[in-house]
Amino acid sequence: MSQQNAVEVIDVSKNFGVFQALRSVSFDIQENEFFTMLGPSGCGKTTLLRMMAGFETPDTGSLRLQDRDIVDIPPHKRRVNTVFQSYALFPHMSLEQNVAFGLENLGWDKARIKARVGEMLERVHMDQFAKRKPAQLSGGQRQRVALARALAPEPQVLLLDEPLSALDLKLRQAMRDELRSLQRDTGITFVFVTHDQEEALDMSDRIAVLGSGEVQQIGTPSQIYEEPVNRFVADFVGETNFFDVDVLEANDNKAKVRTPFGQVIEIPAPVDVSRGKATLSIRPEKLNLGDQVQGIDFTAEVRHKHYLGGYTHYVLDAGGTEIRASRRNASREGDTISVGSQVHVGFVQNSARVLAS
């Protein structure tokens, strides 16, 4: 049996006035998947999520939910629930009533609703507050009730719009684990929106990176991080160094390039790279320094140093090009490189990547 897609976004475009918010966006979200839409603010994530919920309609293209076209189906008839960024709990209802609201509208019988509401509030550790009003809760507690309310009707897809952004740092970390385990336990497809790359890498099965209204790349967290397909993705997800390089030869996802430091090397590249000017991307932690050097090797001067305990970040100058490198302090001697000194820098070939400029 072939795996059915939970959501299919097919060639969706959307304009607000003259502003193009989405440009022919297409992707599939699989059943039981923790799928994240990641991108900078204003790139169209919320618009896309609202289309899945039914609060926006695409100008062109279509959306399918479990093999059914949903563009003309109103929000209250889609088996999809949303966790709103502002939580949107009904202020005049108790937590119990909030969670029961969707179930009542689905016509569940009283006993079943009562059982389900109790079960869901318990699942998010809010059962002892069942009779309270939302105003009497903290932000994190409201968040959990919003989750319980959205999960109670067992939707086919759960949509979450930056649900953690209003929480403080510690709570955010705890909620990541909580969300992830809720997704595993319920088996419900989660579509998660965030602009926080760390959140996306940590929680997702797959990530769609969106930029200026377009899908830039779709893949697993490690594909997105290690094999970015363009400058935008390499730059937005994690930190990286870019160098201008000449591509001498390109084929089979490999490119032969001349580095600014003189060597000619063959390194991984996406298909759209061809002969001519290109960009070499290498992440700070892939550069090794001093005694740890292996692979391609050049020298640079140490400009700044940020000692962070477990890691030290260095800002280097290699013939006028600024480079960022980070080094794990694996032994006590780790921190012997001093500012102003010349240092050997190196990287192994397949940890760098060539991208079209």
Add this chain to the structure above:
Amino acid sequence: MSDTAHTAHASAGASPARRRPLNLAYLGLLPSWLIMGFALLLPILIVAAVSVSTRGAYGGFEWGFDLTGYSQILFNEGWEGEMEFTPQYLIIILRTIVLAALTTLLCLVLAVPVSYFIAQQSSSRKALLVYLVTLPFWMSLILRVYAWMIILGKDGPLPRFLEVFGAPSGLSLMYNDGATLAAMVYTYIPLMVLPVFASIEKLDGTLIEAAHDLYGNRWVTLRRVILPLTAPGIISGAILVFVPALGAVLEPILMGGGKQMMMGSLIQLQFGGGRNWPFGSAIAVMLLVFVMIVLIILALRAARKEAAA
């Protein structure tokens, strides 16, 4: 310490106020007390006093204590002084209450979608639309009612329009309760739209989306989310419409043709042609008491809601 001294020095004139703040504070309120006393309380007290006085032989009244004014609301004194129950005034009172309640209800039903529509517009359009809602207040009520008489009257635009759909020619829609109701709804609807709009505008739009998201259709969303959250505005609007509608005089006389009397015109009549000031005052006092009871009930309910939230 130096701080206090400095302040005292800087405002030496105000220092007695600090020692005895109550006296001066009350003195400052004197104008408003005077206005309240003379413009609000005194007339009510006079009306209450007149309502328990004796009817003068040639109109007016003579001071005294006499409850005839009140008994006349329900009873008619027969030839031999026996009291007969006469429902005619009771009917007028009930008709008035029903008409005011219908006016309030129709205003509400019309005002909710209108307010909702205005609340969804851009902020400049909002300001314009709110201004338009208040526009009728800039013209005298009597002129506006006359305009309605023309619209509904014989050969007016509305009967003419209905003729197209087969209504008999020469039809007049004037001089009935429907005409009165139309003019009353028209007159009072801005008083409903403004508070309802204010509370709908405050309503968080994502709550409405959340209701739809949780499988609530329009009706469920209206009943379970929009109405409860805009209840304060609706109650204010209902009070603002219902209370003056109870005492409406112009619309029933001009639009209803005065055939079917309303409380307002009944009271007016007693001070004019009826020459029965105590009776007119008694009805007025009764109306006042009724309104106050309704307001107190509404206020208590609102307070209980507030406490629960």
